[in-house]
Amino acid sequence: MATRQTATIARWMRLPSILVLLVWMIVPLALTVYFSFRYYNLLNPAAGGWAGFENYQYFLTDPAFWQAIRNTLAIVLGVLAITVVLGIAIAMLIDQPIYGQGVVRILVISPFFVMPPVAALVWKNMILHPGYGVAADIAKFLGLQPVDWFASYPLFSIIVIVAWQWLPFATLILLTSLQSLDSEQKEAAEMDGAGFVSRFWHLTLPHMARAITIVILIQTIFLLGVYAEILVTTNGGPGYASTNLPFLIYRAARLSNDVGGAAAGGIVAVVLANLVAIVLMRVIGKNLD
Amino acid sequence: MTKLTLMLGASALAFAAVANAQAITIATVNNSDMIRMQGLTSEFSAAHPDITVNWVTLEENILRERVTTDIATGGGQYDILTIGNYEVPIWGKQGWLVPLEFDAAYEVDDMLPAIRGGLTVDGKLYAAPFYGESAFLMYRTDLFEKAGLTMPAEPTWEFIGDAARKITDRSAGINGICLRGKAGWGENMALIGSLANSFGARWFDEKWTPQFDQPEWKASLQFYADLMKDAGPQGASSNGFNENLTLFQQGKCGIWIDATSAGSSVSNKDSTVADKVAYTIFPNKEGVDNHGNWLWSWNLAIPTSSKNAEAAKTFITWATDKAYTELVAAKEGWVNVPPGTRTSLYENQNYLEAGGFADETKAAMDAADITKPTVQPVPYTGGQFVAIPEFQSIGTTVGQLFSAVLAGQSSVDDALAQAQSVTEREMRRAGY
Numbered sequence: 001m002a003t004r005q006t007a008t009i010a011r012w013m014r015l016p017s018i019l020v021l022l023v024w025m026i027v028p029l030a031l032t033v034y035f036s037f038r039y040y041n042l043l044n045p046a047a048g049g050w051a052g053f054e055n056y057q058y059f060l061t062d063p064a065f066w067q068a069i070r071n072t073l074a075i076v077l078g079v080l081a082i083t084v085v086l087g088i089a090i091a092m093l094i095d096q097p098i099y100g101q102g103v104v105r106i107l108v109i110s111p112f113f114v115m116p117p118v119a120a121l122v123w124k125n126m127i128l129h130p131g132y133g134v135a136a137d138i139a140k141f142l143g144l145q146p147v148d149w150f151a152s153y154p155l156f157s158i159i160v161i162v163a164w165q166w167l168p169f170a171t172l173i174l175l176t177s178l179q180s181l182d183s184e185q186k187e188a189a190e191m192d193g194a195g196f197v198s199r200f201w202h203l204t205l206p207h208m209a210r211a212i213t214i215v216i217l218i219q220t221i222f223l224l225g226v227y228a229e230i231l232v233t234t235n236g237g238p239g240y241a242s243t244n245l246p247f248l249i250y251r252a253a254r255l256s257n258d259v260g261g262a263a264a265g266g267i268v269a270v271v272l273a274n275l276v277a278i279v280l281m282r283v284i285g286k287n288l289d
Numbered sequence: 290m291t292k293l294t295l296m297l298g299a300s301a302l303a304f305a306a307v308a309n310a311q312a313i314t315i316a317t318v319n320n321s322d323m324i325r326m327q328g329l330t331s332e333f334s335a336a337h338p339d340i341t342v343n344w345v346t347l348e349e350n351i352l353r354e355r356v357t358t359d360i361a362t363g364g365g366q367y368d369i370l371t372i373g374n375y376e377v378p379i380w381g382k383q384g385w386l387v388p389l390e391f392d393a394a395y396e397v398d399d400m401l402p403a404i405r406g407g408l409t410v411d412g413k414l415y416a417a418p419f420y421g422e423s424a425f426l427m428y429r430t431d432l433f434e435k436a437g438l439t440m441p442a443e444p445t446w447e448f449i450g451d452a453a454r455k456i457t458d459r460s461a462g463i464n465g466i467c468l469r470g471k472a473g474w475g476e477n478m479a480l481i482g483s484l485a486n487s488f489g490a491r492w493f494d495e496k497w498t499p500q501f502d503q504p505e506w507k508a509s510l511q512f513y514a515d516l517m518k519d520a521g522p523q524g525a526s527s528n529g530f531n532e533n534l535t536l537f538q539q540g541k542c543g544i545w546i547d548a549t550s551a552g553s554s555v556s557n558k559d560s561t562v563a564d565k566v567a568y569t570i571f572p573n574k575e576g577v578d579n580h581g582n583w584l585w586s587w588n589l590a591i592p593t594s595s596k597n598a599e600a601a602k603t604f605i606t607w608a609t610d611k612a613y614t615e616l617v618a619a620k621e622g623w624v625n626v627p628p629g630t631r632t633s634l635y636e637n638q639n640y641l642e643a644g645g646f647a648d649e650t651k652a653a654m655d656a657a658d659i660t661k662p663t664v665q666p667v668p669y670t671g672g673q674f675v676a677i678p679e680f681q682s683i684g685t686t687v688g689q690l691f692s693a694v695l696a697g698q699s700s701v702d703d704a705l706a707q708a709q710s711v712t713e714r715e716m717r718r719a720g721y
Contacts, residue, residue: 042361043678044719045383058718063711130524148524151696237472238526239693239704254354256682256715257361 035263055264087170177211365594381415421586421629456543465520474684483581552646582672
């Protein structure tokens with residue numbers, strides 16, 4: 001009896017926060033949907049009224065649209081590949097008992113605390129710049145011609161920057177997972193004569209599967225929305241070479257002042273994010289059970 | 290009882306004082322001339338103690354986004370906007386700006402005609418210019434001498450092309466020419482747009498059909514791309530005004546064609562080549578009578594959503610009249626006064642002696658005619674830009690495509706074909 005009563009009270013207590021969350025989510029989404037069917041250009045107050053699907057048609061036939069989708073996926077997959085592989089490697093390295101372990105771990109984690117625009121500016125002006133950058137100095141030292149990274153390999157450069165930012169996150173999650181691996185199991189495997197490779201493959205990796213899944217899921221959510229790094233470094237160029245979906249929406253909203261078109265783009269991005277989420281859950285979500 | 294009356298009286302007085310003191314909010318760009326204006330706020334307050342001034346100082350693109358959103362939605366956050374001569378005619382026509390009428394002491398007729406024309410819609414002035422600029426050519430006299438070249442009074446692009454290639458000495462780190470390559474309607478498209486004007490190209494024909502498929506554009510872009518490949522600096526596709534300024538100051542450019550406001554920076558103490566710089570007019574293609582028509586001004590305007598328009602006008606009058614110029618000159622020297630808005634400044638002996646670029650600046654500004662940007666007939670006004678609301682987006686997209694040519698990621702023909710289809714699309718969407 002008491003339990004049923006508590007359950008009812010708990011349900012009522014939960015209600016306010018659920019309502020707040022609902023409003024928090026529904027209002028912006030509903031407004032975006034509403035605007036996506038309207039003609040609404042900030043600089044052209046004469047245009048107005050219902051647009052039907054014209055905003056969607058316009059956004060989907062943008063010459064940069066398919067490239068933007070490809071770039072968005074390339075950024076997500078590229079960064080995931082780098083952060084997961086290097087994350088596992090670094091996690092295994094700093095899991096060893098070494099002198100100054102605490103300091104090393106803090107250093108490894110620190111890039112995560114740098115704001116994206118700041119990180120992008122540092123990479124742009126101090127590391128990858130063909131004139132003053134460290135990369136150019138190294139190239140000159142080796143007798144090579146310095147590379148103008150953001151002009152020649154724009155998407156690759158952005159993937160590197162974003163991966164640098166997210167590597168600490170992956171490392172941190174994977175490290176905690178490694179630490180929960182029972183050392184007796186490791187010893188047992190060693191005594192049974194398992195080499196490093198087979199220990200890694202049959203013991204460490206399966207143990208980390210759940211952590212890797214979490215890294216992939218959480219990072220994907222954020223990587224679909226990478227924007228600041230692009231704005232600061234390449235501005236989506238040269239051409240459309242580094243324009244992703246959020247950047248395309250930014251262009252519609254802020255350069256064309258086309259609120260209707262940008263709202264339609266926002267809805268397209270929501271659909272895409274859900275598609276990616278469904279696929280991900282199907283493919284790797286079973287690790288979480 | 291008396292106490293109560295006193296208290297009531299006091300609070301009524303306090304209210305009256307609050308009602309009298311007007312607060313105005315000014316949105317402005319973080320350029321050095323505006324920062325200087327902000328620094329002189331106390332001078333304004335001393336003369337007008339009843340007006341409180343609040344500043345919102347932002348980077349150019351962010352300012353543009355904020356201000357556009359505010360004015361388009363009637364937000365009324367700002368009482369004075371700092372906007373370019375691109376926005377003024379468009380917003381003036383929309384009825385978003387308060388027309389300005391100054392009294393005789395302000396001497397409106399002293400304003401440079403080209404600048405004033407760009408801020409006037411149907412005979413009404415919608416903004417007051419704070420500073421203005423055109424474009425000219427800066428070059429290194431020592432490098433020209435070494436190569437045995439003499440700069441003609443009105444150089445053609447053909448001459449500049451040859452000269453830049455001759456001066457280039459990459460082993461010594463000297464590039465023949467530095468031009469903007471960073472994508473943006475106010476960055477590379479300002480330069481390429483002016484260059485195209487001086488090649489006889491136009492953005493649109495009289496029926497608003499984009500013209501990138503015409504031979505004039507092909508000639509312009511091909512010339513620009515070839516020249517930058519042969520004689521331009523490395524990584525030119527990410528060089529804007531500031532990057533080129535640094536390169537020129539460090540002695541790494543033989544020729545630099547850019548805004549006249551660069552004149553004070555290449556000839557001051559930050560420049561290692563200050564004593565070896567000379568200036569001349571923006572080049573043109575042989576046989577085309579057009580020097581690019583680059584004209585830009587930063588202006589102060591009052592949105593109709595402002596509730597303190599009178600106080601705002603008082604500030605604008607203070608910041609843009611002749612007395613302000615003298616105030617800056619007294620405090621910071623004549624080189625630092627905001628240039629390019631008034632004829633009288635270019636007749637002022639103190640200013641002419643302060644920098645060697647005043648005559649060339651004035652000549653460039655007088656030559657710019659935004660009502661006739663190119664030799665062919667066009668339905669728009671503008672110079673390095675086209676004064677329609679859609680240009681910001683079109684210019685930036687086309688700028689990206691042209692920047693990709695410099696970066697070696699696209700060919701001239703591909704870039705032009707894409708620019709044509711993108712512009713056609715935008716114009717169709719906008720209902721032209």
